[in-house]
Amino acid sequence: MSSLYVKHPPTHIEAPRPSNMLKIQTKFTPTRGFKSEDLPYNTSLSLSEQVRSSVESSLHNLRPTTSTSCSGENSPYVDCLILHVPLPTAFAMLEVWTTMESYHPYRVRNLGLSNVTLQVLRWVYEVSTVKPSLVQNRWCAETGYDVAVRTYCAEHGIVYQAYGILTKSLLLASEPVQELAELANVSRATSLYYLVIQMGVVVLNGTRDDQKMISDHIEFRKLRRLANQPESQETWSSILDRFGYLLAARA
Numbered sequence: 001m002s003s004l005y006v007k008h009p010p011t012h013i014e015a016p017r018p019s020n021m022l023k024i025q026t027k028f029t030p031t032r033g034f035k036s037e038d039l040p041y042n043t044s045l046s047l048s049e050q051v052r053s054s055v056e057s058s059l060h061n062l063r064p065t066t067s068t069s070c071s072g073e074n075s076p077y078v079d080c081l082i083l084h085v086p087l088p089t090a091f092a093m094l095e096v097w098t099t100m101e102s103y104h105p106y107r108v109r110n111l112g113l114s115n116v117t118l119q120v121l122r123w124v125y126e127v128s129t130v131k132p133s134l135v136q137n138r139w140c141a142e143t144g145y146d147v148a149v150r151t152y153c154a155e156h157g158i159v160y161q162a163y164g165i166l167t168k169s170l171l172l173a174s175e176p177v178q179e180l181a182e183l184a185n186v187s188r189a190t191s192l193y194y195l196v197i198q199m200g201v202v203v204l205n206g207t208r209d210d211q212k213m214i215s216d217h218i219e220f221r222k223l224r225r226l227a228n229q230p231e232s233q234e235t236w237s238s239i240l241d242r243f244g245y246l247l248a249a250r251a
């Protein structure tokens with residue numbers, strides 16, 4: 001919500017793209033664990049060819065409507081190319097990551113990792129030429145709300161994005177989330193998204209419902225307005241503290 005990431009971007013993007021408003025991400029998904037019929041490449045290709053085929057297909061699908069060629073100022077680009085899941089060996093990881101690096105910085109502005117442990121993140125950071133600038137991980141109690149990964153990201157200037165914030169979340173029923181929702185008269189979903197953002201996390205909003213997306217934004221603006229009111233400061237910091245303790249306790 002501090003940045004807007006779209007789940008199902010339009011097939012074509014109007015040019016010029018307002019870079020401060022709309023961020024487009026795409027992923028390279030290795031075959032491991034995914035149905036081959038859903039993959040945008042032939043699984044008999046080498047790993048680097050799979051990456052190329054996947055990225056080229058994203059760049060083609062996301063080309064600006066006014067673009068007639070793939071060169072010049074209207075060249076399609078994505079803001080971030082994310083490796084969906086780590087590969088099982090260091091050799092495979094390196095092959096995929098170096099191929100991803102070859103698109104940086106023009107066709108792909110940033111590279112990211114998803115579903116990574118601290119160990120994998122640290123290793124990629126150390127061996128890569130183009131460092132990961134984004135991590136996208138599940139927000140859940142089982143990983144201790146990823147505190148170790150988030151700390152590493154903060155220390156290395158890496159954006160930490162969270163998904164799964166609402167899915168089966170026990171936090172929705174927690175006291176600080178409910179208190180903030182009641183205080184600001186917003187939904188518990190928005191209240192939770194807001195509190196997670198205050199932890200330095202970029203929230204991925206999972207709704208497919210336009211109206212819900214709009215109302216989330218309205219409620220979010222309301223929360224920001226209230227947070228800036230001097231008379232709210234004490235209650236606000238108490239809610240934030242209690243939310244922080246809750247994450248630490250459930251970690």
Ligand SMILES: NC(=O)c1ccc[n+]([C@@H]2O[C@H](COP(=O)([O-])OP(=O)(O)OC[C@H]3O[C@@H](n4cnc5c(N)ncnc54)[C@H](OP(=O)(O)O)[C@@H]3O)[C@@H](O)[C@H]2O)c1
Nearest residue numbers: 007114136163164165166167189204205206207208209212
């Ligand atoms: N990297 C990965 O491996 C990975 C894995 C999973 C998801 N993701 C990405 O993460 C993003 C978030 O998806 P998520 O499923 O994790 O989201 P989420 O925050 O866990 O939301 C889950 C569901 O909550 C419902 N919801 C109810 N009230 C809502 C409200 N006020 N605002 C928003 N949603 C509300 C939505 O269903 P309705 O559509 O019915 O509103 C939504 O689909 C997506 O872009 C997805 O592609 C990444």
